[in-house]
Amino acid sequence: MAAVSQTTVVPADAELLQAQADLWRHSLYYLTSMALKCAVELCIPTAIHNLGGAASLQDLVNALSLPKTKLPFLGRLMRLLVTSGIFVSGEDEGSYRLNPLSWLLVEGAEAEDHGYQKYFVIGTNSRNCVDAALSLADWFKKDLSMPPPSPFEDLHGVPLFHDYTPTLGEDFDIMINKSLAAHDNFAIGTTVRECNGLFQGLQSLTDCCGGDGTMARAVVKVFPGIKCTVLDLPKVIKKAPADDAVKYVAGDMFDSIPPAQAVLLKLVLHFWDDEDCVKILERCRNAIPSREEGGKVIIIEVVLGHSMEPIMYEAQVLLDMLMMVNTRGRQRAENEWLEIFMKAGFSDYKIVKKIGPRAFIEVYP
Ligand SMILES: C[S@@+](CC[C@H](N)C(=O)[O-])C[C@H]1O[C@@H](n2cnc3c(N)ncnc32)[C@H](O)[C@@H]1O
Structure with missing residues (x-):
């Protein structure tokens, strides 16, 4: 059994409860990324912009042609995104507005300087990149030749942004290059x-x-x-x-x-x-x-x-x-x-x- 370090401090009750909340947050932050990706894929920022800068859930359901039954679920998604600082609550109860972050995700509103960041969100949260992140512990355990391939390359057999990346699918290659361009040109x-x-x-x-x-x-x-x-x-x-x-x-x-x-x-x-x-x-x-x-x-x-x-x-x-x-x-x-x-x-x-x-x-x- 490992010796207990003399510096290990057993947390007090209040600290344990705070630690549990922090553990929830850190274990579940991926859901913020996925909720953001979902909002981008549904074009919620663009819909709010087109609706004059503020929208209720009903407005969004109508504008995005979502089934009416999804309204309460959309409310829960928007609650997380407001809590995470991606949208802000409007003056009217149950309405939502854009902030500078969600403004970056409005299609067609880009001024000379406004880098439209939809593809940064889509690319960084794409299945191939998320799978690479999920393989991180396996990658650490492998004694790979130096310099080691990235977890992405080790898992998928081809590096990212390489002549062979299109073998992972032409759509992925096009999308990931748009993601890079959004990041670089911002x-x-x-x-x-x-x-x-x-x-x-x-x-x-x-x-x-x-x-x-x-x-x-x-x-x-x-x-x-x-x-x-x-x-x-x-x-x-x-x-x-x-x-x-x-x-x-x-x-x-x-x-x-x-x-x-x-x-x-x-x-x-x-x-x-x-x-x-x-x-x-x-x-x-x-x-x-x-x-x-x-x-x-x-x-x-x-x-x-x-x-x-x-x-x-x-x-x-x-x-x-x-x-x-x-x-x-x-x-x-x-x-x-x-x-x-x-x-x-x-x-x-x-x-x-x-x-x-x-x-x-x-x-x-
Ligand atoms: C991250 S991207 C573009 C960065 C660009 N300076 C920007 O800020 O938009 C990297 C670029 O490097 C180019 N590149 C990669 N290897 C290169 C090489 N050996 N010689 C010249 N260009 C190269 C790629 O084709 C790609 O356009």
């Missing part, structure tokens, strides 16, 4: 405006892994003087929209990166392990001039930090778990970023600004 305009000091005065910029050029086009819109190049894999560049605002280059960042005064890595490094991050940053260093000539790498990523308000930190840590379950990547704390920068031969860095759960980092040769 609040792009705000990002550029909030951090215009990063781009001010730049003559040229390479957006490394810039996808279809959404970020590069947003930069050029605010800073038309910057010569912007987007590097991505040939299969992505082939589908990029034709426009004169940015130049597209098909290639592999592990081979070389088109030279520019600055290289942007937005939400790229969190997908790769430390060794690959060092390789990518070494290629970036080869692509930029000296610090005196304005050379820098601009990184937009999470910097894990206890110093943030608890909800922001919790969001960061959950996002790290999402990466751990589904990819070989991770979120990093400032000291972990520093280690990678130094290994890649950079001399200094600065966290220029934090917006939301992410930070803007400048790294200097």
Whole structure:
């Protein structure tokens, strides 16, 4: 029998009862995720928006063409979603309104800056991703070769966001890519405006892994003087929209990166392990001039930090778990970023600004 640690404290009665309530909450939080997914699939946020911003249960049942018998069940779903801060109660008893979170789930209401997040909810709660999370304990017990495949790859036999991912179903592949795009493109305009000091005065910029050029086009819109190049894999560049605002280059960042005064890595490094991050940053260093000539790498990523308000930190840590379950990547704390920068031969860095759960980092040769 294991020896009882001298520091183990037997909880008092009141603590035990609180602990039971906390255990219920933590064991059942998945039901909040599923209720959110259900609300998105039923298009409840869009229905409330179309009904003028407030709706009763009866309004929702009518608007969504649900059987009348489901009205009381819908009431219970909405009660959980209000309690979880996803909707708010309206002024009239039994009515519901949108808040900024549910506004992100309204179809067709997106302004330039409003990233429609339906597919983030659907993707992160998809069966393949949830099954990977359910396999976590089995994955921990396996002595896998290093670097280990993610639980997703170990369970499904193919990595996520890979050429072979469509073997899990074309619909899944399309949906999960929409989920990634929703995550990556969220609040792009705000990002550029909030951090215009990063781009001010730049003559040229390479957006490394810039996808279809959404970020590069947003930069050029605010800073038309910057010569912007987007590097991505040939299969992505082939589908990029034709426009004169940015130049597209098909290639592999592990081979070389088109030279520019600055290289942007937005939400790229969190997908790769430390060794690959060092390789990518070494290629970036080869692509930029000296610090005196304005050379820098601009990184937009999470910097894990206890110093943030608890909800922001919790969001960061959950996002790290999402990466751990589904990819070989991770979120990093400032000291972990520093280690990678130094290994890649950079001399200094600065966290220029934090917006939301992410930070803007400048790294200097
Ligand atoms: C997370 S996504 C897009 C991130 C993008 N910077 C954004 O914020 O929207 C990662 C991108 O990296 C690209 N990519 C992956 N491996 C690459 C490589 N070896 N060379 C160039 N691009 C690559 C993918 O095709 C994909 O478009």
